[in-house]
Amino acid sequence: MQFFFEVLIGGLLSGIMYSLVALGFVLIYKASGVFNFAQGAMVYLAALSVVGCMEKGAPLWLAIILAFVIMTLFGIATEKFVLRKLVNQPPIALFMATIGLAFFIEGLAPMIFGNDPRALEIGIVDEPIEAILDSAGMVISKFDLLAAGVAAILVTTLALFFQYTRIGRALRAVADDHQAALSIGIPLQHIWAIVWGVAGFVALVAGMMWGARNGVQFALTFTAMKALPVLILGGFTSVPGAIVGGLIIGASEKLAEIYIPPVMQSMFGGNFGGIEGWFPYILALLFLLVRPEGLFGEKHIDRV
C-alpha cells in the first residue's frame, strides 16, 4: 500500500511537470485560437538559450533574463511573420504551420547553441527528502516538490494577471471574440505579441524545470507529446484544466506502468514495459468519447 502511495505521489508530481508545458498551449489557444504544436520546441529553445548563455559566462540570473528576452523576441517574430499572414485561414492550417515552426526551431536552436546534451544547474538536486523518507519511508524528490511549487506560483500569477490587469482583460476579450475585441479598440496584434511573449515565458519556466531534471537535450521537444493528452483531458481552454489534467495523466500513467505490464505478461508472456508512451493517449481518447470538450473545456456548439 505504501508503495502504491509512493507511485501515486511520484506520478502526481511528474504530472505537474506535464502541466507546466500544457499551460503554454492553453495560453496561446485561449488568446488566439491557435493550437501551437511548437510549444515543445519552444521549451527546448528556452532551455538551450539559458544553457547557451551560461556557457558564454553569464550567471544564472542573467542567463534567465537573456533567455526571456530571446523567447519574447521569438514570439513576436512568430506572430509577425507567420501568424499574421495566416489570419482567416482555417485553424487546421494554423496548426500545420506550427508543426512547421516546431521543425524550424528544432533545426535552428541547436545550430546556434550546439546540440550536445548538457546539464542545467539551478541549485536544487533531485534527491529524496530525508524527513519523509525517515518517518514514512517514502521517496519524494525535493526537486519534484519545487516543480510543484513553481507551477502553483505560475498558475496563481497567470490567474491574477488575466483577472486583474488591463492587458489580462484585453486578452480575455480577444479570446472570446476577435471581431468584438477589435471593434471596441483592443489592438489585436499587440495582444497576440504579448500572448506569445507570455507563452515564451511559460516555456522558459518549463524548459528550466525539465532541463534541470533530464538535462538540456533534444528530447525536451518531446515534452509536448506528454502535454497533449493532458490538454485533451483538461480541455484546451482551461488553465485549471491543464493542472488537473496533468495530475490525472501523471498519476495514472505511473500507476499503469507499474500495474499493467505484469498482468499482460502473465496473459501473453514477453516484456510489456514502456506503456507510458501511449497510455495517456488512450486514456485521453476514451475520455474524449464521453466528454469531447474535456474536463473544463468550453462546450462547442456548431452552427451552419
Place this chain on the structure above:
Amino acid sequence: MLYREAGQFKTSYAADQQLFPIRQDRIGILVLLAVAFLGIPGMASEYWFSAILIPFLIFALAALGLNILTGYAGQLSLGSAAFMAVGAYAAYNFQLRVEGIPILVSFLMAGVTAAGVGVLFGLPSLRIKGFYLAVATLAAQFFIVWCLTKFPWLSNNSSSGVISAQKVEILGHVFESPREKYLLVLSIVVVMALAARNLVRTSTGRAWMAVRDMDVAASVIGIRLMPTKLLAFAVSSFYCGVAGALYAYCYLGSVEPDGFSLEMSFKILFMIIIGGVGSILGSFLGAAFILLLPIFLDVTLPWLAGLFHLPFSNATVSHIQMLVFGALIMFFLIVEPHGLARLWQIAKEKLRLWPFPH
C-alpha cells in the same frame, strides 16, 4: 494554344464521364506512363531505382492515402506511418502464416488489415474533430508501434520486432533486381492512383468534400457522417497499408517498428501540404519534393560551406534540413496553401492562351 479544350465535343455519356475529359490530359498521362514504364527502366541506374524512384513511388502512395483522409475528407491524421507499419507487418504475417498465398493477395490483405485498424482509430472522429482528432491519431501512432515492438507473435519472435521481407514472387517469377521491383511498385501505384482519382469524383468523394467543408451542413443535406468519415479512414489506411507493405518488400527488405516513427508521419503530412492538400497530383509532387530536398541539401551545403570556408559537420546538415523543412511548410501555407499542384493548375490556365494571350 497547346492546352485548349475548345472544339472537343462530347457526344456520349461515356465521353463526358471519362477520367480525363480533356484530350491533352489523356495524351499527357499516356506519355507519362510510357516514360515511366518504358523509358525509365532503360535509362536509370541501380542507385536511381533503389534510392530515389522506388521510395518516391511508395511515399507518393502513402501521401495519396493521407490526402484522401486530410485533403478530401478533412480529417487531419498524424498517424500515417503507423498505418504503414500495420501494412508491412500484416503482409509479412500473411506470407508467413498462410500457406501458398500469392504476394499480391497478401499486399491486398495488408491494405485491408490497415483499413480495419484505421477504422478503429477513426471512431473518435465521430465525436471530435480538428486538433482533438489530430491528437487522437497520435494515439494510433504510439500505440501501434508499441504493439509491434512488444508482441513477439507479430514479428515471428524476432528480437526488437525486426522483420525481413520474404522474396517477392509472382507467377513463378522472382522480383529481385531494383528494376523489376520498380516496375512492380509502379504498376501498383498507377492502378491505385487512377482508382483514387476516380473515387474522389464519385458520390463518395463528393460526400467527403462536403464533410470537409462543413460537416454540420453536410449532415443537414443528408450525408450520413458516420459511414462517410469511417470510409475515409478505411480507404486512407488501405492506401497507407499497401504503401507500408511495399516499403518493406520492395524498398528496405527488412523493417523495424521504430522505423515507422512520428517523424515519418510528419514527413508524409509535409508531402501533402507542399504538394497540395486535396489533390492527387499534389501527392506525387509533394513526395518528390520532400524526398529530393534532403539529397539536394546534402549535395549543395558542403559545397556552399567550402565556398565560404565555413566549418561544417554532418549534424549541421540535418539541422539545416529540419530548418528548411519547417520554413518551407510555413512558406507554402502562407504563400500557396494549395501547394505545388496549384502551381501546375496556374500553368495550365496560362497554357490555354499561350502563346497568343489576346
